[in-house]
Amino acid sequence: MSFNKGFLLTELNKPTDWDNLPDMAKKHVPIVEVPEKTKAKEPFAVKIKVGGIDGVEHPNTLGHWINWVELYAGKRLISKVEFLPEVTDGYVATLNVTLNDNATLITRAFCNLHGVWEGKEKKIVVE
Ligand SMILES: [Fe+2]
Numbered sequence: 001m002s003f004n005k006g007f008l009l010t011e012l013n014k015p016t017d018w019d020n021l022p023d024m025a026k027k028h029v030p031i032v033e034v035p036e037k038t039k040a041k042e043p044f045a046v047k048i049k050v051g052g053i054d055g056v057e058h059p060n061t062l063g064h065w066i067n068w069v070e071l072y073a074g075k076r077l078i079s080k081v082e083f084l085p086e087v088t089d090g091y092v093a094t095l096n097v098t099l100n101d102n103a104t105l106i107t108r109a110f111c112n113l114h115g116v117w118e119g120k121e122k123k124i125v126v127e
Contacts, residue, residue, distance in 0.1 A: 007114040014118040026056035030069050030107035030119040037125045043096040046071060048081075050091035050109040058091065058111065066091045067110045073103040099126050 006024050007013055015025045033047040050066045051058040058066055065085035071078050081093040091109075103126070107119040 009113075009115040012108075012116050012118055013114070015120075018120060021053060023056050024114070025117070026053035027051040027058040028066075028109060028111055028114055028117040029053070030109045030117065032071075032105060032107050032119055032122055034105060034122050034124055037127060038099065040100050040126050041098055043098045046095045046097050046105065048093045048095070048107055052091075060089070060091075061085055064113050065111070067112050069093060069107060069109045071095060071097070072106040072108070073097075073099060074106075099124065102126050 006022075007028070013025070013028065015021055015029060021029070028051055030048050030050045031053065035044055038044045048069055048071065050069055060066075062085045066083050068080055068082045069091070070080045078097060079095050081095075083091055103124055105122040105124060109117050109119075111117070
């Protein structure tokens with residue numbers, strides 16, 4: 001998929017070349033921070049920020065905003081956070097998550113004009 005055309009409204013937008021992101025991706029993809037390892041049944045923090053890569057922030061207006069971000073462990077949806085235009089600032093969410101097994105965490109964010117964007121996968125080891 002080429003991002004030279006910008007975005008896909010009806011399909012998943014998923015960057016393949018993270019070293020050369022266009023501005024459209026820099027402001028839409030969710031970035032997730034998690035520890036590399038955790039312990040089974042012990043909660044840990046998952047910090048999510050949508051956009052803002054290299055300072056390219058997404059707009060936050062009544063006509064154009066990030067509506068939600070979802071967190072998956074593999075194919076399982078484990079949390080979803082909604083943002084409201086103009087009143088939620090920065091598209092940031094911190095979630096407490098508990099896992100029992102190793103997982104690949106995936107985040108997806110939805111822009112009302114530019115569709116769904118998937119962030120970089122994060123593998124987490126559960127000891
Ligand atoms: Fe957008």
